[in-house]
Amino acid sequence: MTDDSRTRRFERLALPHLDAAYNLARWLMRNDHDAEDAVQDAYLRAFNYFGSFQGGNFRAWMLMIVRRCCYDGLARNRPTELVSVEDIDALAAGAEPLSDASRVDDPERALLRRADAALVNELIAELPPPFREVLVLRELHDCAYREIAEIAAIPVGTVMSRLARARKLLQRGMKRRLKKDDGNGL
């Protein structure tokens, strides 16, 4: 294959996923500039490793590389945002049991129904990256757990527990914020 036809083939496969790549990068990097850099880096890397793509789920392969580039970018420029994986999973497994926040009564439900888009976006952005990414991949990219496992390089069981934990953190954040607003407003 000539260089040119290889490039065209890559572009035909990869460019339709540009929005997905950018969305994931934008959520992980949290600003336009770094997200663009990470996506460009990812497309170059993907092009270089294109020969090693074995077929199968191209989107997952592409998003795996995008995620990798984002983490590299964070490690380079904002290492404090990266919590070690051990800490994260300890947090997810122990510390607080999952049960308390998932058990809800009706007044709490009414409270959560007042959460607006701005609050949702703000709270997702505040989640530590390992929780943020599984939530974004699930809810915004509609990824199956198996795909998320492939993209984030973790076992499916870990996807399950991180996602449950992400939702719980979100829920708790909403409760806290909405109650605080009530306290200030009334």
Added chain:
Amino acid sequence: MDCNDVTRASSSYVDGELDAAAVAALERHLEGCADCRLGVEHQRELSQLVRRGAQRFAAPGHLAGRIGAALDAAKGDARVVPLRRAAWRPLALAASFVLAMILSSGATWLVAAYDRQDRLTQEVVSSHVRALLSNRMIDIASSDQHTVKPWFSGKLDLAPPVRDLTTAGFPLVGGRLDYVGQRPVAALVYRHNQHVIDLFILPGDAAPGVAPPATSRQGYALRRWRDGGMTFWAISDLAPEDLDKFELAVRAPAN
């Protein structure tokens, strides 16, 4: 399954990611437990809340072009790699010999200019195709020339002339920043029936009179002309005679 098991599993249950046996056990529990039914319902609402509320970021229009340019550069320095890139490495030695011969002739500038022009033509085609493929034609969507023109200021080292051409049958739909010839350029997007027309505007002189002003590549028709110190490239899948009309409309003096 007891209440704790259900609470732990409810997130995966709502996602439809539990296996059949676990689903059966969980649903048996739900039948007799109002608290857990509420909990599951709540998980579902939370998921909906995120799906509805969380922002989906679309890639900015210029990103595909930027990546394309980076890919081209990664294949070798785009400024020196000739258009036919196939097997250029083995030919490098022979090419340098040929180049040395050409250098000694008076035709040097012509060949170099033609090469530059040809490469630029290919880049215009690539940028157009990339924008179509990635479905990101437009950074600023507007049919109002007074909205599109100021959008470019500060992003480019030229002020591209922007005119809506609806009366000539080519409504303006917007513009984007693109990358051609190793620099950011303005791309104006027009429509004619179902066809999209890109009008690239580059600063300065892109080797006038060397490459043909009208040509076609990969099924796209191209027109090139100069005006006011800028070089214009129009590209579309329009019939060539319709693209001629477009060029006339763009070049017609504004009233």
